[in-house]
Amino acid sequence: MLDLMLFAVWPYVAVAVCLVGLVWRWRVDQFGWTTLTSLLSEKRILNWASPLFHVGALLVILGHVAGLLIPKAWTVALGVPPATYHLVAVSLGVVAGAMLTVGTVALVLRRFILRTRLRLVTRRGDIVMYVILGLQIVLGLWQTIGFTALEARPSFDYRDSVSLWFRSIFVLQPDVAAMTPAPWAFKAHAALAFALIAVWPFSRLVHVFSIPIGYLTRPAIVYRHQGS
Amino acid sequence: MKIMAQMAMVMNLDKCIGCATCSVTCKQTWTNRDGVEHIWFNNVETNPGVGYPARWEDQRRWRGGWRVDQSGRLCLRQGNKAERLARIFNNPEAPSLDDYYEPATYDYQRLIKAPLTGLTPVARPLSAITGEPMAIKFGPNWDDDLGGSALWAARDPDLEAIATKVELAFEQSFMFHLPRICEHCLNPACVAACPSGAMFKRVEDGIVLADQDKCRGFRMCVSACPYKKVYMNRLTGKAEKCTFCFPRIEEGQETVCSETCVGRLRYIGVILYDRDAVGALAAADNPLAACRSAMLDPHDPGVIAAAKSDGLPSDWLDAAQASPIYELAIRQLVALPLHPEYRTLPMVWYIPPLSPLLEATGAMGGDDTDADDIAATVTAMRIPLDYLAQLFAAGDQAAVAGSLMRLAAVRQHMRARSLGRDDSAAEAVGASPEDLERLYHLLAVAKRSDRFVIPKAHHESTAQVAAWAGGCPVGGGPGATRRKGRA
Ligand code: SF4
Numbered sequence: 001m002l003d004l005m006l007f008a009v010w011p012y013v014a015v016a017v018c019l020v021g022l023v024w025r026w027r028v029d030q031f032g033w034t035t036l037t038s039l040l041s042e043k044r045i046l047n048w049a050s051p052l053f054h055v056g057a058l059l060v061i062l063g064h065v066a067g068l069l070i071p072k073a074w075t076v077a078l079g080v081p082p083a084t085y086h087l088v089a090v091s092l093g094v095v096a097g098a099m100l101t102v103g104t105v106a107l108v109l110r111r112f113i114l115r116t117r118l119r120l121v122t123r124r125g126d127i128v129m130y131v132i133l134g135l136q137i138v139l140g141l142w143q144t145i146g147f148t149a150l151e152a153r154p155s156f157d158y159r160d161s162v163s164l165w166f167r168s169i170f171v172l173q174p175d176v177a178a179m180t181p182a183p184w185a186f187k188a189h190a191a192l193a194f195a196l197i198a199v200w201p202f203s204r205l206v207h208v209f210s211i212p213i214g215y216l217t218r219p220a221i222v223y224r225h226q227g228s
Numbered sequence: 229m230k231i232m233a234q235m236a237m238v239m240n241l242d243k244c245i246g247c248a249t250c251s252v253t254c255k256q257t258w259t260n261r262d263g264v265e266h267i268w269f270n271n272v273e274t275n276p277g278v279g280y281p282a283r284w285e286d287q288r289r290w291r292g293g294w295r296v297d298q299s300g301r302l303c304l305r306q307g308n309k310a311e312r313l314a315r316i317f318n319n320p321e322a323p324s325l326d327d328y329y330e331p332a333t334y335d336y337q338r339l340i341k342a343p344l345t346g347l348t349p350v351a352r353p354l355s356a357i358t359g360e361p362m363a364i365k366f367g368p369n370w371d372d373d374l375g376g377s378a379l380w381a382a383r384d385p386d387l388e389a390i391a392t393k394v395e396l397a398f399e400q401s402f403m404f405h406l407p408r409i410c411e412h413c414l415n416p417a418c419v420a421a422c423p424s425g426a427m428f429k430r431v432e433d434g435i436v437l438a439d440q441d442k443c444r445g446f447r448m449c450v451s452a453c454p455y456k457k458v459y460m461n462r463l464t465g466k467a468e469k470c471t472f473c474f475p476r477i478e479e480g481q482e483t484v485c486s487e488t489c490v491g492r493l494r495y496i497g498v499i500l501y502d503r504d505a506v507g508a509l510a511a512a513d514n515p516l517a518a519c520r521s522a523m524l525d526p527h528d529p530g531v532i533a534a535a536k537s538d539g540l541p542s543d544w545l546d547a548a549q550a551s552p553i554y555e556l557a558i559r560q561l562v563a564l565p566l567h568p569e570y571r572t573l574p575m576v577w578y579i580p581p582l583s584p585l586l587e588a589t590g591a592m593g594g595d596d597t598d599a600d601d602i603a604a605t606v607t608a609m610r611i612p613l614d615y616l617a618q619l620f621a622a623g624d625q626a627a628v629a630g631s632l633m634r635l636a637a638v639r640q641h642m643r644a645r646s647l648g649r650d651d652s653a654a655e656a657v658g659a660s661p662e663d664l665e666r667l668y669h670l671l672a673v674a675k676r677s678d679r680f681v682i683p684k685a686h687h688e689s690t691a692q693v694a695a696w697a698g699g700c701p702v703g704g705g706p707g708a709t710r711r712k713g714r715a
């Protein structure tokens with residue numbers, strides 16, 4: 001029953017909240033749609049922690065896309081032996097995870113412990129987001145290191161379980177049974193991922209949708225008419 | 229060719245007493261909210277000095293403005309687009325509060341509530357941001373009037389760049405004030421650097437603004453502006469900058485800083501420029517000459533015809549022809565741009581200050597028996613020419629000397645006139661007596677309507693008016709709330 005709620009209902013609720021929330025926020029709150037940069041309050045730690053966090057996060061996302069979306073059969077068909085795949089995935093995962101972890105720890109310390117100034121510019125949405133993100137990182141590392149990396153022939157292969165379930169969500173036929181054999185850490189990680197998606201529109205994470213692609217082709221000087 | 233109009237300003241530094249009324253009235257009008265404590269759209273600095281933020285002119289550190297690369301192309305000092313986008317996760321050149329200052333207030337309650345004892349209560353400084361006790365170590369006016377000159381004035385980047393050895397001992401030094409606002413540049417680096425396209429230049433009057441709704445807090449504008457005149461709001465994480473008081477300008481009123489200036493030293497007017505020529509001018513070999521040639525002659529029939537065909541309203545053309553800015557900057561050549569070598573084509577210009585003569589006039593190469601030897605006068609002034617040239621002419625001392633000589637000639641001519649004597653001052657500076665008298669009028673006795681020639685905006689389009697009906701954009705939100713525990 002819990003599995004059904006978490007892996008068949010909750011993903012759709014979370015995505016719906018995210019989409020509706022994004023549209024709502026975009027329409028009513030252009031003014032609040034920002035990275036909420038805190039560089040003004042502190043920049044020495046930010047200067048190295050922020051790139052570490054962001055690059056780490058991007059690599060982790062890429063890793064998830066690869067691990068969850070690419071079926072095992074494909075990599076096997078391409079001639080990648082499971083052991084090699086495992087080695088590459090785990091080592092890249094550990095590096096990316098370490099960057100993300102160090103970056104996050106530095107940013108959290110900076111924000112909540114080192115500088116009073118920063119506590120003053122921290123919003124409630126940030127705190128919720130930091131808690132979920134922190135838990136996710138802990139769970140993610142636990143899985144990568146505890147369940148997968150330390151065992152040469154892992155007893156549990158998420159690509160035969162979590163990945164199947166994840167892909168089934170997109171075709172609107174959630175395969176809850178595929179999640180049943182997953183250890184609790186994997187289950188919690190999967191459910192929390194959707195919590196992150198649900199709080200997305202209400203936190204500073206919206207800035208992810210503001211990647212300035214148009215800047216690459218735009219003329220240098222922007223002219224606008226009065227009142228436009 | 230595409231002729232556009234630009235609101236421009238000239239400040240006559242001879243008259244600035246450094247009272248900072250402009251800074252205070254500007255702050256009361258625009259930045260008296262939470263989150264913008266450190267922001268001074270207008271600030272007044274003492275020269276020599278470090279300015280605000282400290283050493284803002286040191287572009288090796290801040291990498292603001294533009295430069296011309298080996299192939300003659302104009303590019304932002306921060307690098308090409310890829311290099312700039314690589315700074316999206318951190319921006320080492322953007323100043324933090326530690327580079328500006330920690331705004332402070334005082335524990336005034338203590339003065340009222342202290343128990344009756346034999347000791348005088350002391351109001352300790354408190355951070356205006358955290359409310360915690362703090363030691364005040366720097367601020368936007370820290371080295372005002374050469375305060376602490378050996379420490380602070382000595383760090384002036386302009387002093388490092390000149391040959392003249394400047395004495396900083398108080399009795400031997402010199403000083404003048406430099407009020408600064410955003411330059412509303414023709415080639416604004418802040419606009420070019422903004423990844424979100426939130427910074428823009430207005431077509432009608434050239435005012436450069438930050439669109440708070442489009443800003444995503446990438447803080448590239450802050451580091452790209454060589455004058456450090458875009459700031460981040462601490463609470464909203466969005467860019468804010470001098471607006472040239474556009475709601476007043478659109479109604480034909482001068483900016484707040486200009487209206488309240490006790491020295492009445494600010495002038496505002498329209499100049500015409502060719503938008504299509506901006507790029508080439510910004511990359512030109514001689515940045516001062518480029519700034520000057522950006523201002524087109526509003527009486528030139530070719531310019532008039534082009535302006536009309538580009539849709540410039542006739543009252544704006546009239547204003548451009550009566551512009552005190554064009555008169556001071558181009559016809560009289562007394563006003564000069566601030567750091568033209570930043571290549572943003574700045575539009576707030578300055579009339580450099582005259583200063584007392586050095587005693588050793590003869591030693592400076594002039595004729596010290598002739599007090600009216602204008603050429604000797606300017607080289608013998610206490611403020612070194614090369615220092616002024618560093619600020620206002622990209623090092624071109626002749627341009628500064630030309631301006632100072634004309635200012636000296638005005639005085640000489642008017643003195644001779646009131647004494648009923650003949651004089652050769654006008655000839656000496658290549659001007660006509662009428663030129664000098666016009667300049668005298670504008671600098672000494674001009675009425676408000678002569679100092680500010682500001683045509684009203686054309687609001688005929690109802691769509692524009694409707695767009696403004698939305699109410700106050702700064703109401704509510706984090707900027708408008710007071711933090712707990714503070715009066
Ligand atoms: S002075 Fe003003 S217009 Fe010029 S680059 Fe700086 S902020 Fe932009």
Ligand code: SF4
Binds near residue numbers: 246405493
């Ligand atoms: S108000 Fe006028 S005189 Fe006073 S500091 Fe500002 S510019 Fe100078």
